[in-house]
Structures are given as C-alpha cells and as structure tokens.
Amino acid sequence: MNNHTPPQPDDTTIAVLILDRDEAGLRALLEVHGPRVKGWLNQRFAELLGPDEIDAVLNVAAFNAWRRIVQFDDARGSLGGWFLRIAHNAAVDCLRQPGQQRLDTVEDPTEYADPWSEAEDFSDDPELQRLTEAVNDIIDKELPPRQREVMLADLAADGHADSERLAARLGITVAAVHTARSKAHKRIREELAKRGLAPARKE
Numbered sequence: 001m002n003n004h005t006p007p008q009p010d011d012t013t014i015a016v017l018i019l020d021r022d023e024a025g026l027r028a029l030l031e032v033h034g035p036r037v038k039g040w041l042n043q044r045f046a047e048l049l050g051p052d053e054i055d056a057v058l059n060v061a062a063f064n065a066w067r068r069i070v071q072f073d074d075a076r077g078s079l080g081g082w083f084l085r086i087a088h089n090a091a092v093d094c095l096r097q098p099g100q101q102r103l104d105t106v107e108d109p110t111e112y113a114d115p116w117s118e119a120e121d122f123s124d125d126p127e128l129q130r131l132t133e134a135v136n137d138i139i140d141k142e143l144p145p146r147q148r149e150v151m152l153a154d155l156a157a158d159g160h161a162d163s164e165r166l167a168a169r170l171g172i173t174v175a176a177v178h179t180a181r182s183k184a185h186k187r188i189r190e191e192l193a194k195r196g197l198a199p200a201r202k203e
Contacts, residue, residue: 008032011079018069019189021181026066033080034058037087045091057094061087070131070192131192138191139184146170147184150177 009017009028017025041054049057064086065072072082139151149170153161163177170177 011074015069015072015074015079018066020185021178026062029065029079029083030058030062033083034062036080037061037084040084041087041091044088045095048095049091053094054091057090058087060090060094064090070135134192134195135188138188142191143184143187146172146176147180147187150180151184151188154181 009032014025014028014032017028019025038054038058041049041057045054045057061083065083068086072079139148139155143151150161150166153166153169163174167174167177
C-alpha cells in the first residue's frame, strides 16, 4: 500500500489555479498557508478577537485573495506573506466595524510588520488603477459575448458570481459558465501580458 503523501502545490501553482478561478487553488491556499496565517492572527489579535472572529477573518482574507489574485507579484514577496498581509487588513477591518472600540487598545494596528515576508499591501498600489482600466478594456473589446457576460457578472458580484443563477439568466449550463470563465481569465491574462501588466502563464 502506498501511503506517500502528495507534495503540497507551490505558490506559482496555487496562484495560477486561483487566477483561473479553480476552487482547488483556494483550498490549496488555505491548506498550505492558512495554518501559519491563522496562528499569526491568534498571536497578534488574541486579546482583541475571539476564535470565531479569527475564523471569519481568515475566510474574508481568503475571499479577498481570490478576487485580488491578479495583483499578486511574486517578485515582491511570497504568496504566504501576501496572504498574511491581506489577513491582517481583514482583522483591522473587523475591529473597525460600527460599534467596535477595540482598536483603542492598540497603539497603531495598521503598522504591524509582516513577520515572515516583505510582501506589501497592494490595495494602494499606484499601478492598480492602470491595471483595472486595462482589465475593463480587455473585457469590453477582446472577449466574445458569453465570456464578457460572465466577467461582468463576476465584477458586479465583486468576486465570483453564483454560477447556477448566472447559467439560468444566460440560458446556458453551469458547465458552460465555468468554461467561459476559464477561457475569459486565460484571455485576460494573455492580453495583460502583451501590455506588460502581468506575466504570462508558465506552462
């Protein structure tokens, strides 16, 4: 009997899977980097957030990583460090919710250093607007109608539109939605690479 445990996917594989909107990539992100990120959150925010809130923060961070994956640049830091920074921001956002006064118990929660990567928070990247404009232009001009509809639905959902509802609205199968989404992301990735805004997928 072969009890050999398959190796964990590397960061490039995980990032490409998420970029292709393959949920296996999200599972891999949580399996590979989730335990360390959760441990760091527990250490940093143990006196401010309860266990259920830490779990919720990790889930929000995973969702944000899913929808922002195009911003990840491995030349600027590891995927794990990038994910940790997103989780840190999600924790701070949780503490800033209406009715929460717990931020007063820390001097400056937005200045926590990333303890195991030099990855940055890309939410204020000066190139982000250019990237967003390029993606919108590609969706508008380069994608065929079905792929465009799926991408616009995803944008409207600020992430990943419900495939079953989208299929019903477009009069196609759920499988066709997934296929259109995958092809659209591949085309967007290729067009961004042509414009010098994102690396082409490594085969």
